[in-house]
Amino acid sequence: WLVQKETSREYMALKIQRSKDTHTESAVDELEMLTEIRKH
Known part of the structure; x- marks a missing residue:
């Protein structure tokens, strides 16, 4: 969504x-990855 x-x-x-726990773990991983990408 925009x-x-x-x-x-x-x-x-x-x-x-x-x-669900498995979805939450994936979301946290994705957030961490996108945060690192945004730094560069």
Whole structure:
């Protein structure tokens, strides 16, 4: 989903993840990977 932050009007992506433990672990891994990519 494309969302816009109300305070800064910045656009960002929103991903909704299932709450099952295996999905949560995958989501955390994905977040860590994307955080590293964003640094470069």
